[in-house]
Amino acid sequence: MAVLPIRKYGDEVLRLPAKPVDEIDASLLKLIGDMVDTMYAAPGVGLAANQVGVSKRLMLIDLSVGKRPQELHVFVNPVIVESEGEITEEEGCLSIPDFVEIVTRPERVKVRYLDRNGSERTMGGEGLMARAMCHEIDHLNGTLFVDHLRGLKKDRILKKISKLVKTGMW
Numbered sequence: 349m350a351v352l353p354i355r356k357y358g359d360e361v362l363r364l365p366a367k368p369v370d371e372i373d374a375s376l377l378k379l380i381g382d383m384v385d386t387m388y389a390a391p392g393v394g395l396a397a398n399q400v401g402v403s404k405r406l407m408l409i410d411l412s413v414g415k416r417p418q419e420l421h422v423f424v425n426p427v428i429v430e431s432e433g434e435i436t437e438e439e440g441c442l443s444i445p446d447f448v449e450i451v452t453r454p455e456r457v458k459v460r461y462l463d464r465n466g467s468e469r470t471m472g473g474e475g476l477m478a479r480a481m482c483h484e485i486d487h488l489n490g491t492l493f494v495d496h497l498r499g500l501k502k503d504r505i506l507k508k509i510s511k512l513v514k515t516g517m518w
């Protein structure tokens with residue numbers, strides 16, 4: 349297993365809609381292992397495959413960041429099938445380090461996906477879990493949390509980020 353470099357805002361792979369996984373083979377399982385190591389090393393509560401440069405519909409969430417093994421969830425080809433309520437909280441992203449902003453997300457979602465054994469599952473998430481699910485699925489669609497911001501707040505954060513990208517400080 350290995351810790352992979354995390355792609356940052358400005359990297360094209362983060363903007364491409366990721367392709368569905370068609371086979372859960374040895375190379376995908378190795379990628380999952382590397383992504384787990386990468387997420388824990390960061391540390392973060394979620395990671396999408398395109399954040400390590402692989403444009404596939406695969407993502408991880410572990411709200412315990414490795415403290416409780418049963419809290420690691422691997423989602424292959426995840427789809428939101430139900431969504432309700434609204435909750436507004438701070439949110440950040442490993443691909444946009446050191447920036448947090450307030451983003452409104454659904455309070456509860458239900459996600460259908462394949463687990464790492466290829467079994468179809470449905471999982472409900474509330475609060476932080478729902479937020480993480482939406483955030484990571486956004487990644488798979490080429491969307492970043494700053495895309496949800498509006499007006500001056502958005503202008504300000506994008507200006508700061510593009511300055512960092514230009515100066516190679518990222």
Ligand code: NI
Binds near residue numbers: 443
């Ligand atoms: Ni993110």
